[in-house]
Amino acid sequence: MEAVRGSNQVKGFRAGDWKMEELKARKIAKGFAEGEVLRSEQAISFFGGVNADNGVVVEKDHPLEGKSISGKILVFPNCKGSTVGSYVLYQLKKKGIAPKAMIAKETDAIVAVGAIISEIPMVDHVEGGGYDRLKDGMKVKVEADEGKIVLL
Numbered sequence: 001m002e003a004v005r006g007s008n009q010v011k012g013f014r015a016g017d018w019k020m021e022e023l024k025a026r027k028i029a030k031g032f033a034e035g036e037v038l039r040s041e042q043a044i045s046f047f048g049g050v051n052a053d054n055g056v057v058v059e060k061d062h063p064l065e066g067k068s069i070s071g072k073i074l075v076f077p078n079c080k081g082s083t084v085g086s087y088v089l090y091q092l093k094k095k096g097i098a099p100k101a102m103i104a105k106e107t108d109a110i111v112a113v114g115a116i117i118s119e120i121p122m123v124d125h126v127e128g129g130g131y132d133r134l135k136d137g138m139k140v141k142v143e144a145d146e147g148k149i150v151l152l
Contacts, residue, residue, distance in 0.1 A: 023130035031121030033101035038072035045081030074099040079111040089114030101142035
């Protein structure tokens with residue numbers, strides 16, 4: 001299949017044959033981002049668990065150990081650790097190596113403050129089991145202002 005230039009249709013499909021799925025969520029930090037999901041099944045500690053110089057997860061035995069969160073849509077259940085984690089997110093953003101957006105199962109004050117001051121779009125409380133549908137490598141849009149995630 002190929003896209004028809006100047007059109008939102010794809011050859012071989014009629015308008016209405018398919019549509020992107022939207023998941024509703026709660027807005028934490030405003031903004032919009034589109035990208036690839038990097039999913040963790042375990043909580044993330046931004047202070048001590050993520051290298052603030054390169055965005056690589058350094059926490060020993062963490063499922064994302066050795067992977068960069070930079071430029072990804074980071075999906076994780078919750079945050080753990082020190083309140084300095086907010087500042088680590090801010091450092092990552094200032095260096096241009098922060099996640100494009102974050103989706104949490106449950107947001108705590110540490111990561112909420114970090115997302116807000118760093119202007120990293122963030123949502124949580126994805127409705128209807130939608131959080132479990134977000135898989136590594138998926139392409140999604142996070143439209144935090146509207147409280148939605150679009151599966152691409």
